Amino acid sequence: MELSEWTIALAAAASVCCCLCLWVRFRRSARGFGRNLCAKIMARTEKPLFRIAYTLYTQTRLGYMYYKRQMRKARQNYPAGHSSTCPAEFNGIKIIPIPVLSDNYSYLIVDTTSSVAVVVDPADPQLVQAILEDQGAMLEAILCTHKHWDHSGGNKGLRRLHSSCPVYGSAADNIPGLTHPLSDKDSVKVGRMHFKALFTPGHTVGHMIYLLDGAAVGAPSSLFSGDLVFLSGCGRMFEGSSTTMLSSLDTVASLNDETLLWPGHEYAEDNLLFAAEVEPRNSARENKYQWVLQRRSQKLCTCPSTIGEEKQYNPFLRSQSAELHLALGVQPLQDEDWTGFRARVLEELRKRKDLFNRR
Numbered sequence: 603m604e605l606s607e608w609t610i611a612l613a614a615a616a617s618v619c620c621c622l623c624l625w626v627r628f629r630r631s632a633r634g635f636g637r638n639l640c641a642k643i644m645a646r647t648e649k650p651l652f653r654i655a656y657t658l659y660t661q662t663r664l665g666y667m668y669y670k671r672q673m674r675k676a677r678q679n680y681p682a683g684h685s686s687t688c689p690a691e692f693n694g695i696k697i698i699p700i701p702v703l704s705d706n707y708s709y710l711i712v713d714t715t716s717s718v719a720v721v722v723d724p725a726d727p728q729l730v731q732a733i734l735e736d737q738g739a740m741l742e743a744i745l746c747t748h749k750h751w752d753h754s755g756g757n758k759g760l761r762r763l764h765s766s767c768p769v770y771g772s773a774a775d776n777i778p779g780l781t782h783p784l785s786d787k788d789s790v791k792v793g794r795m796h797f798k799a800l801f802t803p804g805h806t807v808g809h810m811i812y813l814l815d816g817a818a819v820g821a822p823s824s825l826f827s828g829d830l831v832f833l834s835g836c837g838r839m840f841e842g843s844s845t846t847m848l849s850s851l852d853t854v855a856s857l858n859d860e861t862l863l864w865p866g867h868e869y870a871e872d873n874l875l876f877a878a879e880v881e882p883r884n885s886a887r888e889n890k891y892q893w894v895l896q897r898r899s900q901k902l903c904t905c906p907s908t909i910g911e912e913k914q915y916n917p918f919l920r921s922q923s924a925e926l927h928l929a930l931g932v933q934p935l936q937d938e939d940w941t942g943f944r945a946r947v948l949e950e951l952r953k954r955k956d957l958f959n960r961r
């Protein structure tokens with residue numbers, strides 16, 4: 603989830619109100635100091651305003667209205683989707699990335715031998731329904747990674763079309779339409795598709811990722827990572843500390859290198875540009891960047907990558923890298939344990955990426 607447009611709008615509106623109030627209160631003396639005062643207020647109120655905007659987005663109907671507006675805009679701006687995607691098929695298990703909104707991906711996974719399907723983060727129910735009909739498949743499960751509307755906003759709409767279809771996710775995350783709460787390492791089985799839910803908080807308090815076991819069908823496993831990990835990036839730490847996020851990222855890094863990564867957003871180009879700032883001499887990053895540039899010049903989808911690849915160039919999975927420590931100017935403190943140090947590296951990295959996004 604990116605908050606930029608509406609956060610800025612809300613922050614700007616609140617700032618204007620603040621400035622007006624202060625101008626009325628201090629109008630006699632404000633002339634000379636007005637500009638400085640406003641700058642100070644903006645600096646001091648940025649974080650609280652962001653928290654207010656985030657709370658409105660996640661806990662009130664405003665967030666839902668914003669998501670619906672984004673959906674209408676995306677349908678106008680990208681009638682054929684923001685990217686071109688190709689289904690991947692492994693021994694009768696078909697994975698179909700669905701481009702939605704301006705840069706999200708939902709995923710439909712179909713067991714073609716029994717024509718049953720599972721969808722991950724169905725942001726646009728109409729689109730998912732059209733693909734289900736095209737595939738002649740019956741929807742048996744909705745897997746939701748987290749509560750942000752760009753991932754969960756379609757749950758209820760899709761369930762209206764498939765009333766017996768369960769909605770899975772973490773109970774900790776206030777997911778719309780949730781019917782089947784999951785805990786860490788719970789399984790969901792549909793046809794020959796065996797998913798394992800992994801609890802990965804940090805982006806939100808109840809974020810979950812879903813690992814489709816490839817061994818059951820003689821194929822590589824697939825990870826549907828929501829907003830935890832992207833190609834060369836990771837989600838913002840809206841609801842968790844860097845220690846919590848590091849633990850969730852370590853869960854991803856512990857998976858088999860061959861595991862395919864299917865993230866929740868198309869952020870590859872921007873993420874690799876940022877990675878170049880912190881690891882300029884990383885040749886795996888440069889090679890991937892050139893490949894991504896080629897793909898994106900034709901608006902082609904850049905997933906999946908693999909966990910093995912990500913460990914080579916994704917800075918958020920490389921908190922152990924000495925080059926990274928040097929670039930960030932972060933060194934271990936006396937008596938600091940390795941995990942605490944890596945959490946500090948992650949925190950600095952995330953801070954730099956947030957600043958990079960604002961440029």
Ligand SMILES: [Zn+2]
Pocket residue numbers: 603748750805829837
């Ligand atoms: Zn999110």
